[in-house]
Amino acid sequence: MTTTSELNELTKAATAAATQAAAATDGERAAWLVAVADALDANTDELVALADTETHLGPVRLKGEVGRTTGQLRLFADVITEGSYLEAIIDHAVPSATPPKPDLRRILRPLGPVGVFSASNFPFAFSVAGGDTASALAVGCSVIVKAHSGHLKLSERTAEIVTEALDKAGAPRGIFALISGRSAGTELVQHPAIKAVGFTGSIPGGRALFDLAVSRPDPIPFYGELGSLNPVVVTAAAAAARSTELAEGLVASFTMGAGQFCTKPGLVFIPAGTGFPDQVVTAAAGKGGAPMLTTRIAEAYPDGLRQLAEQPGVDVLSGEIAQEAASDGAAPVVFSTSASAVLANPDSILEECFGPTTVLIEYTDQDELAAVLAKVPGSLTGTIHAEADEEVTELVTQLSGLAGRVLFNGWPTGVAVNWAQQHGGPWPATTSLFTSVGATAVRRFLRPVAYQDAPEAVLHPALREANPLGIPRRVDGTLTTS
Structure with a gap:
């Protein structure tokens, strides 16, 4: 079980890593995600065998879930290199307007360190290296995952593989960590270094953590997927x-x-x-x-x-x-x-x-x-x-x-992981308006920042006049491509 002092050390490292991850290019972060996906694929047989002993879900189902997990890691690599996730917007100055309009440029930026709670029913796709972790890492957040007690050994082994892959790919130390224990999970939600939390689980458990998140001195977003009758x-x-x-x-x-x-x-x-x-x-x-x-x-x-x-x-x-x-x-x-x-x-x-x-x-x-x-x-x-x-x-x-x-004329079990997916709904299905599956899941871990009359040199490349990244942007009200 993770102690308070251990959690403090992990959050300290996660804070430093988040600064470095936010400064990395989308291409660099995409390479980190692909490295994790490759490492998980290479260890599929070992992970499936371990997962089956703890969850009883069967090798066929579990092997497919590993594939879904690595597939969504690669999807988020594509999402961030495509660039529209940044929602880059430029409104040029209009000095002749009344009143005069300044030059404004808006973009989405990562929140910082986030906490993720693993789900019991998806030991891969909604767990240590699942969609919450992948979407947060993709946009430049560091992640601390709280392992689920129902598959603790699998969580520990998955975390080892993820950590090694990130290290070898050049990601900053401290960008990813695993904790365990109920009390550690509670402390994670309340820790001042944590800027958002992703959760998949029961209504009572999710509601308790949601209340903790919003009752902090500095309330944070809590993205909970809870109960659903479908x-x-x-x-x-x-x-x-x-x-x-x-x-x-x-x-x-x-x-x-x-x-x-x-x-x-x-x-x-x-x-x-x-x-x-x-x-x-x-x-x-x-x-x-x-x-x-x-x-x-x-x-x-x-x-x-x-x-x-x-x-x-x-x-x-x-x-x-x-x-x-x-x-x-x-x-x-x-x-x-x-x-x-x-x-x-x-x-x-x-x-x-x-x-x-x-x-x-x-x-x-x-x-x-x-x-x-x-x-x-x-x-x-x-x-x-x-x-x-x-x-x-x-x-x-x-x-x-x-x-x-x-x-x-279909059945709801089975959730495609793609650009259009929406996996979320009104309370108690989720605690937010966002999806936890698909390309726009990254939106949960981003916040908008606008820059007024900023020098070109200090702007994110996505906001520079020449559009060096070649990404979709809205310029003076018109949606443009590269």
């Missing part, structure tokens, strides 16, 4: 046209990874009177238990099932509530209820249960569907299954208001 709406036409296909897709999605994906479809709204619930029961038949990430998570799963089953108007369609998930693995459970029951008791029914379970909610008409969707908390995703000729504009508008990503 509602799915099936229209009557879609249920009639392809109910078997939809049922099989739903079961595959909510049981994937033992239901431990943040994008698991936890609520499925279906028209009343269809045979879709029976199709889901058939599709779920024979699905056995699967190991969960930690004993604590496995023990909490039956408690969540029990709490939901006790609510008025909620029925168990398939599966067993009384499970020994810690010893036998978590088995799927499908619940059924009505929109009217949810409207009468939204706080208790609309609560995330982490594990392989979902709730089918029958609605009678579009007005009732709209009313019950209005009770759904903010989510990472919202999904529509409809036929091509159906009018779903109002539904799209409503889901866009409660989710960060709206899907059509």
Whole structure:
């Protein structure tokens, strides 16, 4: 466990390293990221074996996750060398204006040292060398990662590989470090050297750290990805046209990874009177238990099932509530209820249960569907299954208001890492307006600075008149390329 004195030394080194990293060119930082990606790829077999012993996620899933992790490191290398992430803006002086307008040049600059909390359910992609770490390092921040207790050995080994790769690539010493222990994590959020925090985890844990971050003498941004129910709406036409296909897709999605994906479809709204619930029961038949990430998570799963089953108007369609998930693995459970029951008791029914379970909610008409969707908390995703000729504009508008990503005729588990991705949503999905996945994730660790009537020599190259970096910029209101 990391002590207070050790944390102080790490933050001191991180502060010095952040100054050097901010002064480095985008090309230099991109080389650091690629070096880390190459090192992780070279050690994939060792890391996957170690991760499987601690998380039970299986070699196939884990190997794919390493690939996603190194892929996003390389994506951020491309993002910073392309240059538009800087949001460089130049407004030339207009002395003849009334009042006269000065020369103003604006750019995004790194915040400084940041803290990152590893997630339990993604031991690579949202962990030590995951998206938060990669996006912060990319823009010139130093990073101190708090290891997750569910895969501590993997975290330590990953950190060794990352540190060695950064050293060999010429990154400043202290730009990356790993700490462990709950108390160290709390101190990290409160440490005056830390300028922002990224977190992926539970609502209670994230809320506690969020409150610490904003109650500091100098409040800092806390970018938390917390809970998400990820509602799915099936229209009557879609249920009639392809109910078997939809049922099989739903079961595959909510049981994937033992239901431990943040994008698991936890609520499925279906028209009343269809045979879709029976199709889901058939599709779920024979699905056995699967190991969960930690004993604590496995023990909490039956408690969540029990709490939901006790609510008025909620029925168990398939599966067993009384499970020994810690010893036998978590088995799927499908619940059924009505929109009217949810409207009468939204706080208790609309609560995330982490594990392989979902709730089918029958609605009678579009007005009732709209009313019950209005009770759904903010989510990472919202999904529509409809036929091509159906009018779903109002539904799209409503889901866009409660989710960060709206899907059509697909399933939310699986998050592409690219320029357009949005992985975030209204509270409690996230505590901010930004994404934690994709190119614009770097925006979390940057702040705007404007320079007025500054000498050319002191300006960042992105703001110099000749545009030596050849990057996209907005000049006197016009968006220009190189």
